[in-house]
Amino acid sequence: MRNIAEIKLPHNLQMAYTSKxxxxHQCQYMLINNKELCTVCETEKLTQQLEREVANELIARQTLAKYNMLYKQSILxxxxxxxxxxxxxxxxxxxxxxxxxxxLNALKQFRKGEVxxxxxxxxxxxxxxxxxxxxxxSLNEFDRHVTCLFADVDEMLRRIRDSFQNRENKFTEKYVTDLLTSVDYLVLDDLGAETGDIDTEKRASDYTSRILRGIINARQNKSTIITTNINRTKLEAMYDRKLVSRMMKNTYLIHFAETKDKRIRNIEF
Ligand SMILES: Nc1ncnc2c1ncn2[C@@H]1O[C@H](COP(=O)(O)OP(=O)(O)OP(=O)(O)O)[C@@H](O)[C@H]1O
Ligand SMILES: [Mg+2]
Ligand SMILES: [Zn+2]
Structure with missing residues (x-):
């Protein structure tokens, strides 16, 4: 970014007043290197140009920061x-x-602005x-002004818990909930895994429910993508029904019933 103080006049500058x-600005024009100009007019023009350059640079940096958010701030x-x-x-x-x-069909609908x-x-x-x-x-590539974030629910809760003891840890409850609330598109990954063994029908702690409720309530007008291994009945046993109902509002379901575990596809014994 240029700064007006950094602009230096050439040493061999020829200057003289003219009759214009x-x-x-109530001043005479000057002849500077054979160009007739009002120095105040010129300074104003230069200042405006610099201001435009600074503004454009700021917008470019903001846009880049929005694009990078997915890669730099996701909780994985x-x-x-x-x-x-x-x-x-x-x-x-x-x-x-x-x-x-x-x-891909959902992506098309998101691009049209549907929530x-x-x-x-x-x-x-x-x-x-x-x-x-x-x-x-894909959403991030399509529009560099949208913000996207991927959050592993278990990891998110672990980082918040860690911030209770560790003051250096920036992942305070407020930081995380503000971050997850602010983005246009959020993935809450592996919902339900945070309570441990999925077959034990454990209830989520009040703390977990409170954090999820805060995020979900604040995202009522935004799109959220949730992944889970757990069916609705079990989710309702883990969290309160109202929370599950909010999360399932306006839902587009993509269910896998037959696909095999890709992590173990190459291992036979
Ligand atoms: N159709 C696919 N093509 C290529 N890679 C795939 C495909 N499906 C899954 N994978 C890869 O297999 C691994 C497991 O997939 P993924 O993490 O998406 O599973 P998941 O359904 O989220 O499982 P979990 O419930 O355990 O979180 C990942 O490395 C993923 O990239
Ligand atoms: Mg997963
Ligand atoms: Zn002037």
């Missing part, structure tokens, strides 16, 4: 997920083909988080 007068356990996209989502069967289509929630449900390792990330990355 600037009525706006597994950073390799940041590489998940539609291009490297390989379809091998009918269900994967259909679910990729459904996700709704997506639920990716089904067993472990079937590509729920992969497709959720693919959606965010």
């Amino acid at each position: 007068f600037c009525y706006q 356990q597994d950073e390799t997920l940041l590489d998940a996209g539609f291009k490297n989502y390989i379809v091998t069967d009918h269900e994967e083909t259909a679910n990729k289509e459904r996700a 709704f929630n997506i639920w990716f449900t089904g067993n472990t390792g079937v590509g729920k988080s992969h497709l959720a990330m693919a959606l965010l990355r």
Whole structure:
């Protein structure tokens, strides 16, 4: 960015007053290097140009910060997920083909400005988080002014809990809830995994419910994408019904029933 103080006049500058007068600034024109000009007019022009340059630079930086948010501020356990996209989502069967289509159709609707929630449900390792990330990355590429964030629910809660003891940790409850509330598109990844073993029907702690409720309530007019292994009945047993009902408002469901766990596809024993 240029600064007006950094602009230096050349050493061999030839200057002389001329007979022309600037009525706006009540001063005589000067002949500077064979150009006749009012020095005050010129300074004003230069200042405006610099202000425009500064403003454009700020907008460019803001836009870049919005674009980078997904990559720099997402709360992940597994950073390799940041590489998940539609291009490297390989379809091998009918269900994967259909679910990729459904996700691409949702992307189209988001791009038109529609607001709704997506639920990716089904067993472990079937590509729920992969497709959720693919959606965010496509939204992020399509419009550099939208903000997208991917948050692993368990990791998010762990970081907030850690901030209770560790003052250096910026992930305070307020920081995290403000961050997750502010973004245009949010993925809440692996909902329900934070309460431990999914078969024990444990109730989520008041603390977990309170944080999720805060985020969900504040995002009523924004789109949220949720992935989970857990069915609705179990979710209602874990969190209160009102919270689950809010999360399921205006839901677009993408369910995996037959797809096999991709994490263990190459291992046979
Ligand atoms: N169709 C696919 N093509 C390419 N890679 C895939 C596909 N489905 C899943 N994967 C990869 O397999 C791994 C597991 O997928 P993913 O993390 O999306 O599973 P998940 O359904 O979210 O599982 P969990 O419920 O355990 O979180 C990831 O590395 C993902 O990139
Ligand atoms: Mg997952
Ligand atoms: Zn002038």
